[in-house]
Amino acid sequence: MKDYKCLATFTYHHEYFVLKLKFEEAAIRHYFQNETLVGLLPLSSFAFGGIRLMVHPLDFKKAKEIIDSLNDKSSHLRIV
Known part of the structure; x- marks a missing residue:
């Protein structure tokens, strides 16, 4: 997991949530x-x-293509 890169x-x-699915x-x-940590302490994000x-x-x-498709203005599943 040390080679993984941060995308967002x-x-x-x-x-x-939709992106994860x-x-x-x-x-x-x-x-x-930090998913679990922020889940336990939401204000610590x-x-x-x-x-x-x-x-x-x-x-x-x-993965970048999926994010871009969800951020497209025509998509009804836009991510924040």
Whole structure:
């Protein structure tokens, strides 16, 4: 997991829920750093730098395409 790269940062769990499902559906290797910690102490998100989406380097391009498609104005599943 040391080779994983940060693709995005979120403050709260609800901001990336749809994205997490899309990544699991596409079999993209990823994890959310600080997810459990922020879940236990929600107001600590800023102190820990938020919840970081860490993606395997070989899946990085595909993951970026999914994020871009969800941020497209025509998408009804936009992420925050």
